[in-house]
Amino acid sequence: MTEQITLEHRADGRADFDFFFGRWHGAIRKLADVTDRACTEWxxxxxxxxxxxxxxxxxxxxxxxMHPGGQAVEGATLRLFVPSTRTWHIWWMSSRLPGVxxxxxxxxxxxxxxIFEGPDEFDGTPILVRYEWDLLNADEVQWAQRFSWDGGTTWDDLNWVTMWTRIV
Structure with a gap:
């Protein structure tokens, strides 16, 4: 019975992020100002x-x-699986915006x-944000972010890319 439940749980999507359990090193490349659509400085x-x-x-x-500009920034991500819709909800928080x-x-x-999308806001302007996860192999995964300023009709080029490599 346990094996059947495990196989069912794997098939429904709740194990989708199991690949990310452990410790990882991230090489991050992001636009200097992700809110400036004309920014080209990485x-x-x-x-x-x-x-x-x-x-x-x-x-x-x-x-x-993370260590942008040589300063330590702490962040945390909470991911919860919703079995009824077979989707994940992902929340982000960081020391850059305390209490948010x-x-x-x-x-x-x-x-x-x-692909994970949801609402965000910059200076009172509503946008959509998209997180993209690409599993390259058991020890490398790419996470990327892009924005839509028109309700998802079009998406900007990537504004943040992290190449995660497994440490342990």
């Missing part, structure tokens, strides 16, 4: 993160330390690619 820095399961596999929690929990993005994986 900055690079590094990060580490730890991710593990919560709620008997219905979610996971990730903590990260971003609105969640929602989506799922199709094969080795996950």
């Amino acid at each position: 900055v690079e820095f590094e990060a580490t993160c730890d991710c593990g399961p919560i709620l008997e596999g219905l979610g996971n929690f990730e903590t990260a330390i 929990l971003d609105a969640p993005v929602e989506g799922r994986f199709e094969g080795d690619r996950g």
Whole structure:
């Protein structure tokens, strides 16, 4: 019976982020100002993160330390699986904006690619944000972000890309 439940849970999507459990090194490349659509200057820095399961596999929690401009920034991601819709909700928070929990993005994986979208806002202007996960192999994964300023009709080029490499 346990094996059947495990196979069912794998098939429904709740194990989609299991690949990310453990410790990772991130090589980050982001636009210097992700809110400026004309910005072409890229900055690079590094990060580490730890991710593990919560709620008997219905979610996971990730903590990260990034070093933009040589300063440490702490961040955390909460991911929760919704079995009834077979989707994930993802929330982001960081020490850059104390007390703020971003609105969640929602989506799922199709094969080795996950797309997650949700509302955001910059200076009072509503936008959509998209997170893109691409599993390259067991020890490398790419996470990227882009914005839509027109309700999802079009999407800007990537404004943030992190290449995660497994440490442990």
